[in-house]
Amino acid sequence: MIDVSARPLRLLFVDGNTREQRESHATGYGTQPAQAYANEVSVIVPGAVADICLPADEGANLPDGAGLQSYDGIFLTGSALHIYQIEPAVTRQIELMRAIYASGTPCFGSCWGIQMGAVAAGGSVTRNPNGREIGFARKITVNAAGRAHPLLAGRPTAFDAPAIHLDTVALPPSDTTILASNACSQVQAAEIRHDGGVFWGVQYHPEFPLRQVASILGRMVPILIEEGFRADEAAAHGWLADLRALDAEPARHDLAWAHGLDAEVLDEQRRVTELRNFLTHRVQPHASIRGRV
Structure with missing residues (x-):
């Protein structure tokens, strides 16, 4: 748990799913994806103010640059969409991600989130030639850059994590630092810098309980x-x-x-390592500089 003793953090959760996909998720799980994500983060930073944005929806009220700058941190959820299938539900999100980069607001994304971060910065995403990674990403291996990077602080050299995806980052943007990979995806964790912004993301889902x-x-x-x-x-x-x-x-x-699962998946504190590191090392310093906490 992170102490927020002064002004609460203001966080934006961007749900990458269409209305139909969100409702399907809620029917099975009881909560739509962005709210489920916000609930997980609220355990780490109690009292944070959480707003939800629905850019896949036609006519959605999306924040402009000033609105994005008003947040201390932004989280991107996964999605059942495919970023290479060009349609308005996808292109609206790419444009929003470009605006997030330009705003300079700290941003973190899981699964679809890292794919969105890559494409908005000039990279590409394709259907994974290695096939679907489902249930868990196995033997995610942290490289030398990842061992020195705060996003993965506390993770062992190799670990498993919840994961459900068919697509993968095929060509990372030019200013990308890959932090971890496995046999299924070359980009399991990365930092991407673009247009003055810094994005941290993972292909897996630290926000997913079993x-x-x-x-x-x-x-x-x-x-x-x-x-x-x-x-x-x-x-x-x-x-x-x-x-x-x-x-x-x-x-x-x-x-x-x-099922070959250990504390990296089963322990609630260890599972959310990347979320806590993002809040500790990116969101709180950003908020402090701006005088929000």
Whole structure:
């Protein structure tokens, strides 16, 4: 938990999903993605003011440059969209990300978020030729730059994290520092600098507790079977039941061992390491300089 003893932080959560996708998530999980994200961050910084932005929606009221500068930090959620499928729900978000860079406001993104950060700065994202990474990103390996970078402070040299994605950053922007990779994606964590702004992002989901992973995968059972992640419906639902049980009882050594999960995923403090580091090393110093805390 981070102490916010003076003026509360003002944070913006940008939901990358369409209305239909948000409602589908809420039907299964009880909360739309941006609110779920805000709830996780509120545990780290109690009392922070959280606003939600919905740029995928036509006619959405999006903040301008001055509005973006009024925030101490910005978080980008994941999304079920594909950034290379050009449509207004996508292009509005790219333009918003470019405005975030220009505003200079500290920004962090998960999954779709890092893809958005890359494309808005001139990089590219494609369907991953290595296939889908689902449930967990395994053996994320921190490189030399990552070991020296505050985003990954406290993470071991190799770790697992919740992850659900089909797409990946194929060509990072010119001013990108890759911090971690694994066999599935060359860019699992990175810092991107563009147009005066600094973005930190990860391809995985430190904001996802196991119950949220299970909720999302519960809507993807046919894909799990079709792509060979699980043999049949019984196996798929058995896996999801185990994840829910582990969420309720993280000390279940039998289930943790069976699914190869350790404290980097199961411990609530360790799982959100990147979120806490972003708030500690980027958001709070930025707010302090501006006299907000």
